[in-house]
Amino acid sequence: MRFLHTADWHIGKKLHGYDLLADQKDSIQQIIAIAEAEQVDAIVIAGDLYDRSVPAVEAVELLNQSLIEINLDKKMPLLAISGNHDSSSRLATGAPWFQQTDFHLVTQLKQAFEPVTIGDTQFFLLPYIEPIAARLYFDEEFPSIKEAVQRIIAEMQPLFDPTKKHVLITHFFIAGGLRTESETPLEVGGLNSVPYELMAPFDYVALGHLHSKNALKEGPVRYSGSPLKFSLSEINDEKGVWIVDSDTMLPEFRPLTPLRDIKKIQASFADLLHPDFYQNLDREAFWQLLLTDRAVIPNMMNQLRAVYPYILSVERVNGRESQPMQQFKKREASPQKVFATFFEEITGDTLTERQQDWLDKGLQIAMDTEKRD
């Protein structure tokens, strides 16, 4: 059998304040098209369907419509679990009815021991859980998620049908995985990771949580990554889904093309606003702008947004506008010293002798005026 492995849809997520619903809808449509073209027998979504436990109503509508299209309209089997961003209780709404059309949505630990068989493969769906859930289920103490997952997998193994392949769908930080800036760490203090070795009993592990498909690069334990770039740190990531054939369990990558990509450019302010410069740029992209200017630019953001509506950040590659005047915590700095340092902060140059002379004279006039009043 063949399946498509995706995860971390994070429907409702915003990128630096920009709504991504249109981008998310578009990427889901691409995933559906790939699933159809590849004639897969199931779509696997390894957690974090929503970005928040209480998603906005527009996010609810997009996920509802997408799942209806996949499972009811296109009749594709779906295997999905809740991730750390989902509210397992809210996401579970309707789940017992979904099973009737081979949509298996698993949100509770006890369901992890009810494998779903499709073709020659047994799927085990283990949602994101806290160690407390394992403690309640097994009535045993677990110092960290590592021991809990170890116990869970030991409990799964007797359920293995030896005539089938075995796939685990889950949502944890597997030790060795590379982070991006858009995941929410699962726990502080180093107790958050699950050792890679624990995954050994499975022929393939379809992971969610880390947003880069390269978080684990080789072997049959893989993150699909998110369908979209969710942070500047992912600017060079290639986003997509895995197509896995159970004969080989070797994942093949199928890229997704974002509606609006994240792009970076370095230029002067004048160039950025010049039609000759921007006419060949994708102005509707999410832009990281690297300004070469050092001078203060009045009304800078509004002017830039008129050309580039979706700016993620503006950085000064030659200046340090973002941290000016930090030396002036002491009251004893003279007006001359304050001005000279400010000039240097903004322009990167020191005052010339002539400028210093103007400054001295100007300040003298100001002080004389003050005395007279």
Place this chain on the structure above:
Amino acid sequence: MRFLHTADWHIGKKLHGYDLLADQKDSIQQIIAIAEAEQVDAIVIAGDLYDRSVPAVEAVELLNQSLIEINLDKKMPLLAISGNHDSSSRLATGAPWFQQTDFHLVTQLKQAFEPVTIGDTQFFLLPYIEPIAARLYFDEEFPSIKEAVQRIIAEMQPLFDPTKKHVLITHFFIAGGLRTESETPLEVGGLNSVPYELMAPFDYVALGHLHSKNALKEGPVRYSGSPLKFSLSEINDEKGVWIVDSDTMLPEFRPLTPLRDIKKIQASFADLLHPDFYQNLDREAFWQLLLTDRAVIPNMMNQLRAVYPYILSVERVNGRESQPMQQFKKREASPQKVFATFFEEITGDTLTERQQDWLDKGLQIAMDTEKRD
């Protein structure tokens, strides 16, 4: 065929700050037991399943569990609509899958024209809508909900199967209905009501919105009322469900017994705290306490709550503690006048001549002391 008519579950609603989830769970269990005993062919829930558009996770869990029990475990058909308290989009989650097991959950106007036939009866499910929804659907202007509902019912009538009975399930304020204090008015300014006469084409109208079963007392257009009392104004209401047989379309009432009823008692503070007095009272009820005392009672609420944990209100039948000192908006009132009026407010008595004398002397001493300092 026979059906059970209920509405206004308002799962997650609080009563004067007290959580009602246990009471709501209990009342739903009673409804299920009645449905089984009466061997109904469907349970009708006429809107306001939840109390809020974004219900608490515990409310989501209770409704999910209840619907699973009714429709999947007990295999009972369900006909439900969204009310003005529900978010139609959030409530719609899973609805297309529910239909497979005869759970018809209707949240959009367009679905009102897809009647559901059970036995000899055609059910039309019209969720609560704003006039704007009718405008978008028909591409016509409607000055108020009255004209919108008129148009909707005109659109339904050609769909009537003449060999069947016709039942409308909806959630509006039907003119003539009696309000309680626990409904949220649908609109201000008198544009909110739907004329009773518009209901004429139907053999029975299963309404939600008003919380009293007696809001419309006779005929085949009925509010079921809420399963629980949601305000003090409902203290004498009888709560329950209607059982309707399509042969007669005459609703028969089946009462529900609340886990914790709302009760009222008038007594002195001393009596209320005396074991001889309260030993025969249902202390776990929601109490409206009418105190006969006039004096100030220090730490009153804490003492009362030690005996009656669920107090809805405490009123002074002989005093007016709740609005003391309201005369003192003018600065010119003398200390004598202020004190005398305060005394009267609290005790209901005027100062005796001797008390007046004490007051005058006390104030004189105070003023003399002040002058010396």
